[in-house]
Amino acid sequence: MSIRKLKWFDIANGLLLALVSAVTAYPLLFVLSASISDPAAVLSGRMWIWPVDISFTGFEKVFANSDLLTGYSNTLLYTIVGTAINVIMTVMAAYPLSQPRFYGKNVIMALIAFTMFFSGGLIPTYMIVRDLGMTNTMWALIVPNAVSVYNILIMRTYFQASIPGEILEAASIDGSSDLRTLLRIVLPLSLPILAVMVLFYAVGHWNAYFSALIYLTDRELYPLQLFMREILIQGQMEEMVNAADRSHVQTIMDEEAVKYAIIIVANLPIFLLYPFLQRYFVKGVMIGALKG
Known part of the structure; x- marks a missing residue:
């Protein structure tokens, strides 16, 4: 050419x-x-790209709502604790399965992969969570999804493709235990795939609402997504804008402002997290997906 x-x-x-x-x-x-625009400008179509008649009415009403603040703090807690458990368990499963000297790894990997295609379903899962006494606790949102088979496969492939076996052999000859080798050698060399795992799991926890809908009845434990569901789907936004004290037109405009403000507030932490992990993201996914 x-x-x-x-x-x-x-x-x-x-x-x-x-x-x-x-x-x-x-x-x-x-x-x-x-x-951050005047709701009237948004509803009339005068706002296309840039803000028009800047107004923070939506954010004021969002941050004045105690339920949303409770949900925000709960979601932060569930995301941080859940992601930490997810990453630890994924590493502890993927590292042994990536070692050639691990006897029976193919059988174990086949059993793990089997769960990707066949599962007990919703009702048996609920019965197990209930019998373990985890309903209406934060652990019902974390323990049943503590590890992803797909992520185990990605991380195992990364360990096999990116961690030289000679380094592990040298560490073993020097008397390093498997756990010490994992903590001192393997994990520092695996920052790209760890960043990918953190992002995958964190986004999953942050956006999750179905498990909370099933297992939680105490509103003090609700994550942010459940409160957003109530406001945006079940029509409870009028309570936030004091519809009884306002005209119908003003109520509609306030609801419009609250709707967009909630979307920004709910997604801001993920937007802030991604730039710090972006430089590792592509490398981690590509190496973890392909062995070569």
Whole structure:
């Protein structure tokens, strides 16, 4: 291919990627701008991209709602504790399965992989959680999903492809135990895949609501997503905007402001987490997905 054709290809590719980026970024920018714009401008269509008549009414009502603050703190707790348990258990499962000298690893891996395709279902799972006394506790949201088979496969492949066996052999000759080798050698060399696991698990915990809907009855334990569900789906937004004391038009505008503000508040921690993990993300996924 000539240099001229390569140049035109690069230009066309750049334009295509710019278009895809714009299509992807527009909804995010619209929601952010709508959350700090006058609701009347949003409803009338005067706001397209940039904020119009900046107003923080939605955020004021969101942060004044005690239920949302409770849900926010609960979700932070569930995400931090759950992600820590997830990553630890994934590492403890993937590392032995990646070692050639681990006898019976193929059988164990087959049994683990079997659960990806066949499971007991919702009712048996609920009965187990209930009989273990975990209903209406935070552990009902963490323990049943303590490890992902898919993530075990990714991490095991990463260990096999990226950790030289010679290093592990040298550590063994020097008298290092398996646990010490894992903590001192393997994990420091595995920051990309660990970052991927943290992001996968954290996003899963942050967005989860179905388990809480099934296992929790105490509102003090509700995560943020359940309160958002009540507000956005079950029509409880009027309680936040004091609909009885306002005109119908003003109530609609306040509900619009609250809707966009909730979306921003709910997703802000994940948006802040991703830039710190981005440099590890692509490398971790690619090496963890392919052995070579």
